[in-house]
Amino acid sequence: MSKSITPQEQDYSKWYNDIVVEADLADHSAVRGCMVIKPHGYAIWEKMQQTLDRMFKETGHVNAYFPLFIPKSLFEAEEKNAEGFAKECAVVTHYRLKTDPLNKSKLIVDPEAKLEEELIVRPTSEAIIWNTYKGWIQSYRDLPLLINQWANVVRWEMRTRLFLRTAEFLWQEGHTAHATREEAIAETEQMLNVYAEFVENYMAVPVLKGVKTPNERFAGADDTYCIEALMQDGKALQAGTSHFLGQNFAKAFDVKFADKNGKLDYVWATSWGVSTRLMGALIMSHSDNHGLVIPPKLAPTQVVIVPIYKGEEGLKKVSEHVEKLKADLQSKGISVKYDNRDTQRPGFKFAEHELKGTPVRIGIGERDIDNGTIEVARRDLLTKEVIKVEDAANYITDLLHSIQTNLFEKAIQRREKMTSHATSYEEFKRLLDEKGGFIYAHWDGTPETEEKIKNETKATIRCIPLNNKQENGTCIYSGKPSTQQVVFARAY
RNA sequence: CGGGGUGUAGCGUAGCCCGGUAUCGCGCCUCGUUUGGGACGAGGAGGUCGUCAGUUCGAAUCUGGCCACCCCGACCA
Known part of the structure; x- marks a missing residue:
């Protein structure tokens, strides 16, 4: 049993926090409200990014990058949007520090280095992007414009929680421009479907697709579409949003195009995003009191192999068999890690991989070598089976599918019950x-x-x-x- | 921004009321025995007690300011 994870039944939010920290996903940092995403957490985020990025490109989008800072005058151009975010903006007012004349070892903000115009640290990028699009769009031939960016944003939250709500977070934001209202709405819906497909098929988290009420709508949007997921504790989590922005930003930034007849009109816009908050959804959907559970499609390592041996010679002998097995699995496209650290004992490794959520663990000892077998343990059900080593590649391939399916099915059943x-x-x-x-x-x-x-x-x-x-x-x-x-x- | 809490070794803590340079566990290092579910023994290293100031012969301990983080509320993806 895990050493230091508070059971869900006892305190769900402590449990969540323990999972994040003990499974090495992230840590609190020295900066208020900001977290450090650790390698294991970041590796999962990278898998999410890779998959989403591929899906965006398959639907015709390209990546670009826009500045972190937004001049206040641009930021306030679309009034509703500016108003919606005003309360949580970080603002840059100066561009220089200097040595404190009263204390040589300290620095102070140089009062003479005040910016002419304050810079807003982006809470979202519509303003800077639409200001830029103005220069890129003149004709219907320039449309549609389908751009995505991977970036960090800052929203100065009062209360923060690892992954779920941090002052700085990572996300992607798509910003598209279209000639017609219908096309923009179709794009909004298409991207909502992309998100739903990703969250259900890769994260194994079922979602409800819907539209937000005006109260809950993105500031500056005509309509906000969303996917909503249900966590184990019965609370909902907004997993992604796709906004139909109408002509609001086009009008605020004066982005017009000439149609085939030479008639000028404002373009129609969408924006859509998902963030590192998805990590929270992933954790709160599948994990248990033993630690993290990662669906195979997002696991940085799908299969870990733990050798069981006595002495250096023993390890050498087991390793020869493992290398063959490993190559076999890899040829099926399975990501495999051979945990041959001689500084930890097998029991420790079992517990550690369980805590970190590796979907499948294989144990091989000298006994297995004699019998031509391996021991296969699945993380989702915590069950073990001994199989013939020559069946491994097919068996594990099927097993990974079945774990992925099982996690999704369980989540659906839970949602139905709740x-x-x-x-x-x-x-x-x-x-x-x-x-x-x-x-x-x-x-x-x-x-x-x-x-x-x-x-x-x-x-x-x-x-x-x-x-x-x-x-x-x-x-x-x-x-x-x-x-x-x-x-x-x-x-x- | 309101309410509550915490800050002592990498982590978790005792000591604080009643001032005398710091306790225990985990982890870490070395050696040996171990290795099919978080090993055991022996030895060892590691501390500006969040920070600044005050009181005092002497401050982790008393007083004041500041800072940071966590939890609960209002706001948000």
Whole structure:
């Protein structure tokens, strides 16, 4: 059993924190609200990046990079967007330090080096990007413009949690420009589907696709589409958003194009992003009291081989067999690590790889060599089996698939169990407190009702599901007529 | 930004009320025995007690300021 992981049942958020730290994913840093992503955590993020980047390119996007700093005048151009982020912006006001005349060993901000115009550290890049697009777009021939950037952004959060909410985080932001409203909406939906496919097929986390209410909408967007996932503790997590920005940014930055008839019009825009927050979703979907569980498709190492031996000669003998097995597995496209450290004992390695979430562990000892077998342990179910070594490549290939599928199935079942319908406000509150999870309920469609429910219960409308069933009902709060049920939950 | 808490070796801690240069565990280093689920024994290294100032012959301990981090609330991906 793990040494230092608080059990989920005892304290879910301590458990989460323990997993992040003990599995070597990330650490708190010396900077308030900012984390250090450690090699193991970063390796998983890199797998996510690689997959998403490939998917973006397959849908016609290209990468570029825009500045970290945004002049205040640009930032404030799209008013709603600026207003939405104003409270959490880091601002650069000076460009030089100097030695403190009162204390030679200290530095102070040089008051003479005040910037003419303050620079905002980007909380998102619409402003600088649309200011740039203005120069790139003149004609319908320049459209669509399909650009993505991988970057860090800063949002000065009051309260932070590793991966889920940090002052600085890593993400990708896609920013596209289109000739028509329809095309922009299609792009918004396409990217939402890309996210859903990634999160479900690679992260093995089922998501609900939907649209945000005006209250929850991205500042500056006409519509915000989202994917919502449900964590083990019954709280929802927004895993990705895709925004239809209408002509808001085109108008704010005066980005017009000439159509085939020479008529000038503002372009239509989208933006979409996912962040290192996905790491939090991954952890809170699959991991257990023994440590991290990583789905095979995102595992930096899919299979670890641990030798069991006595003495130097023993290791040499086992290693010969392992090298053959390793090559065999690699030829099937499986990533394999041979953990031949002679500084740790097998039991220690078993525990360590369990903690770090390696999907499959193979044990080979001299006994196996005599019998022509290997011991295979799967991380998701914590079960072990002894198989013939010549079956290894096929067996492990299937096993990795089955682990990936099993994790997804389990997550779907959990979500189903934690999804309910409420027909009255009393029932709604009871379900929320006793069960949590997604709660479908009729809502009268007004921001006032949404706000009141939020203040009274801490539950928010996570989304209005896409292709939602239209039906007559009455709002659980106001009793007014409603045409559809929306999804409520307490959220991260 | 409000409420609560913590800061002592790499990590977790005792000591603080009642001032006299610091306890224990894990980890680390060396040697030996071990190796199929977190090994054992012996020896060893490692500290401006968050920081600045004050009180005192003497401060981890008392007083004041500051800083950082964690948890809970309001805000957000």
